[in-house]
Amino acid sequence: MVMTKRKMLVHICCAPDALYVMNLLKQDYDVSGYFYNPNIHPEEEYVLRLEETRRVAEVSGFALIEAEYDKSNWLLLTQKFKEEPERGRRCNICYAIRLAKTARKASELGFDAFTTVMSLSPLKKANVLNKIGRMFARRYKIDFLEADFKKKDGFKKSVELSKQHGLYRQNYCGCVYSMRPMKN
Numbered sequence: 001m002v003m004t005k006r007k008m009l010v011h012i013c014c015a016p017d018a019l020y021v022m023n024l025l026k027q028d029y030d031v032s033g034y035f036y037n038p039n040i041h042p043e044e045e046y047v048l049r050l051e052e053t054r055r056v057a058e059v060s061g062f063a064l065i066e067a068e069y070d071k072s073n074w075l076l077l078t079q080k081f082k083e084e085p086e087r088g089r090r091c092n093i094c095y096a097i098r099l100a101k102t103a104r105k106a107s108e109l110g111f112d113a114f115t116t117v118m119s120l121s122p123l124k125k126a127n128v129l130n131k132i133g134r135m136f137a138r139r140y141k142i143d144f145l146e147a148d149f150k151k152k153d154g155f156k157k158s159v160e161l162s163k164q165h166g167l168y169r170q171n172y173c174g175c176v177y178s179m180r181p182m183k184n
Contacts, residue, residue, distance in 0.1 A: 005030040008145065009065070009106035011098055011116035013037055013174070015052035015167050020158035021117040021149050022060050029113070033057055036067035036101050038074035039094050040174035046071075052168050059165065065109075067101060075176075082177050087125060090177060095124075096132050103136035103144070113143035120149035120158055123173065 008029040012018040018033060025031045035053050040046040046069055057064035074097060081090035099116060106114040115133065119126040126148035137144035149155075162169050172178045 006112040006143075007032070007110070009034050009102060009109065009111040009114045011036065011102040011114070011118070012053055012064075013098075013116070013118050013121075014049050014170060015056045016158050016162040016169050017117040017120045017149075018053055019056045019060065019161050019165060019167065020154060021120055022056070022062055024149070024154075025115070025145075026060070026062070032063040032065060032111070034065045034067065034102050034105060034114075036098055036105075037174060038070040038097065039078075040069075041071065041176040041179065043069070043071075045170070045174060048168060049170065049174070056165075056167070065105065067105070073097075078175075078177070084177075086173070086178055087123065090175075091125075091173075092128055092132070094175065095129055096136075099129070099132050100136050100139075103133075103140040103142060107140040107142045111142065113145055115145035115147060117149065119147050120154050121173075122150055122155055126150070 006029055008031050010031050010033050012033045012035050022031055035050055040049060077097060078090050078093050084090040102114050116129060118124045119129050130146040133144040
């Protein structure tokens with residue numbers, strides 16, 4: 001008897017994180033990627049990250065679903081927290097915006113579960129991502145895979161894979177507010 005793998009929709013924020021995490025998850029799941037990142041600024045950066053993610057999807061052999069670039073709604077929801085430090089409440093709202101959309105899309109399309117590659121980043125709070133993921137899993141009646149992909153040298157492996165594949169690696173999370181420290 002052949003066991004079929006559970007179908008999982010994986011939120012992808014960037015190609016380097018996707019390359020490592022999607023190949024890891026493919027061992028146990030039938031994965032598809034979901035590129036929804038209204039936080040990325042400027043639009044040229046968004047397009048560059050999307051193009052690199054398309055390249056990773058092709059190389060790694062997974063389907064990629066692309067959502068709209070809805071930056072105005074993201075700005076509206078995060079503007080109140082623009083003075084927050086990196087990893088503050090603004091980031092939690094940003095995680096929630098992206099995970100809510102991923103959970104909804106996974107539920108609509110009949111996936112068994114969803115998760116995100118974001119916990120691979122040393123700058124992202126896996127415990128917060130997992131808490132938000134559980135909340136939307138309950139709301140949309142779908143499973144959420146809790147993870148901290150940076151563990152067991154996940155981030156280091158991601159950097160090495162990115163170099164091997166010549167991927168663009170960004171130096172900020174993507175949002176307009178995280179760019180400010182770079183300008184000083």
